[in-house]
Amino acid sequence: MTKVWKRTYTYYFLLPAAIIYLIIFILPTFMSFFFSMTRWTLQDWSYIGFDNFKTFFQESSLNIGFQNTFVYAAVTCAFKVVFGLLLGVFLTSKIRTKNYLRSVVFFPTLVSTIAVGIAFSTLMHPTEGLINTTLAFFGISGPDWLGDTRIALLSVAFVDIWKGIGFATVIYIAGIMSIPEEYYEALQIDGGNSWHKFWNIILPLSRSATNSVIILAFIGGLRSFDILWPMTRGGPGFATDVIASIIYKQYQAGFYGLATAGNVILFLFVSVLAFPLSHYLNRREVNL
């Protein structure tokens, strides 16, 4: 008995966290699998099998929704990695206003997402917005950033990148700072320049940071909703619908079972893309 106690007692410290996790994450997850197969009014439900999934897959905007979701995730992820890395390198170098600049870069992350969305949709107004009035000052007639169906999604993605870059940068700063000094000293002895430092040391050795940023940004992009909704509401028409906004519209319409089915589909969609990606990235990681 004492032996078992000794062997396992460390796990008891996990219990509080595990219980909370079970109640607010695992349980609702499994319940949502159940409710996705019902017609559900919050007060009452009736089992209807896979009808909700069938209905959801017949949703007319679903094709464009999947496509937009994927494009959005890929674009935001790519830009967050590139700019996060560049800013991370810049903000770990020997510049005097480093701390101030780090705060500036991180600042957008702190602002409420909805507020950012509303602010940018005002800035992007085609005739009265600050962006286009500024462009007009230089004689350029700016596009309708959120009304033109060809660029609306990219406009939203741009705002997402603007807001998410601080977070990516912080991860990169941590990754770059954890690279041991010896590598730089060795580089100095070998007579390498800054480019060598970046290409041969920082880039490969901050790979775990890169992987974190890619995974977080990609999953975040696939699930993205909070910026898109105040900016375009999936519109004009269905042009910027992503899966999350399609789900939300079902919820708004009071189709709770259908919305839950959509969430299950999104959950599976994200899993199918994210787990192999994570596996692939981790395999290529190097140890310091």
Add this chain to the structure above:
Amino acid sequence: MRKPSLGKSKKVVSVLSCVLLIAGLLAGCGGSNDKDNASSSAKASPSDSSSSSASASPAESESSKPQEKVTISLLVDNSQDAVSVAKALVDAFQAKNPNITIETETRPAGSEGDNFVKTRLSTGDMNDVFFYNAGSLMQALNPEQNILDVSSEPWQADVIDSFKQTVTFNGKQYGAPTNATMGGGWFYNKKIYADLGLTVPKTWAELMANNKKIKDSGLTAIIGTYKESWTSQLIMLADYYNVQAEAPNFAADYTANKAKYATTPAALRSFEKLEETVGYMNKDYLAATLDSGIKMLAEGKGAHYPMLTFIIPTIAQNNPESINDIGFFAQPGDNADKNGITVWMSPAAYIYKNSQHIDEAKQFLAFIASPEGMAVVGTVSQPTGPYVVKGATMPDDVPQVVKDMLPYFDSGKTAPALEYISPIKGPSLEQITVEVGTGKRKATDAASLYDKDVEKQAKQLGLAGW
């Protein structure tokens, strides 16, 4: 406890899930309903308050014991107009009924508000009285389970039938009207009409001819405000009178899955009319909001605005100098003789079925649905059309634009909007009409897409025949 119809395990699962999944929604807005109706009975005044002839509270409790002070709670949406209407009604009612205190609470408008109400109902935390839409939105609240049946209240005799049908579910009435009706149709700027020598159109072809002349003169013919995408539905929805004129059984057939938008020529015409307006709207119509649309109309920057008459108070308030420059006509059909107006009904006051203070709530509803109640409403809210309570008259100083609606009512050429007489209204209509109004989708295509959207909803509602 409150849902005897549910099986036990079902109930446990439902309640558990509601608590877990919706707790977050409620965290910010949990109300405390009945907190202080016991403590203050010591100084309760014995004055008999229910002297009004319209009020119909059961008398037996009044005679046997001194009247207790009762607090009931009221839920209204947070628009400026709704809040001031509620405040005026509450003040007037409390003055007549000193023993009843009404605490008003607000909720968001629009579909967020719909979910707010549904969540409150499903968690058993609803206010005693709540103001909410009539028509399909009311039917989605599961009235038999959640709302008190008020069919046999005496004030029902004063309410006109066309309103009653919009708060009826399975033959029982559930609500009292809280405000005037609204018309859906076309606002126009009379100055522009005078400058260009135009006349109010009686047919759709005349309207489009006017649009062309306005556009050719360099002005904006139609104001579009698609940033608030629901406004894009107006042309399609306001056409319902014309649909009904051509196909009188459309609403019933449509609800029963026997008629479709795509296959009923008169209904398809609604989408076609919207399609014909492509190219006539202001340049920034995709980014313009309702407020900027109202401003454009009042300032004469646009000639036409297809909209509901609920914007009249806003014009009267923000641009009082130009209220007399604004006129209104019903959406024309293809036949001048059959022209009439599509009417949006008043919202309604409902009593929560599990309220602790049903008698007081009934008294409040009786007050609202009386000519006196409507007069109180009229003092703070410009009527947007005639009232639906018999004997309630509009104030004399209503703007001409409201009076423009009266001939249609006087000659009986009105039809309720489809969403008031059928429980189905596809949730994606506003996205579809945006696509049609921007020229991205053809009318026929849009009609069949909308039919699919409606089918989805009808199945979710579990309607017969789908």
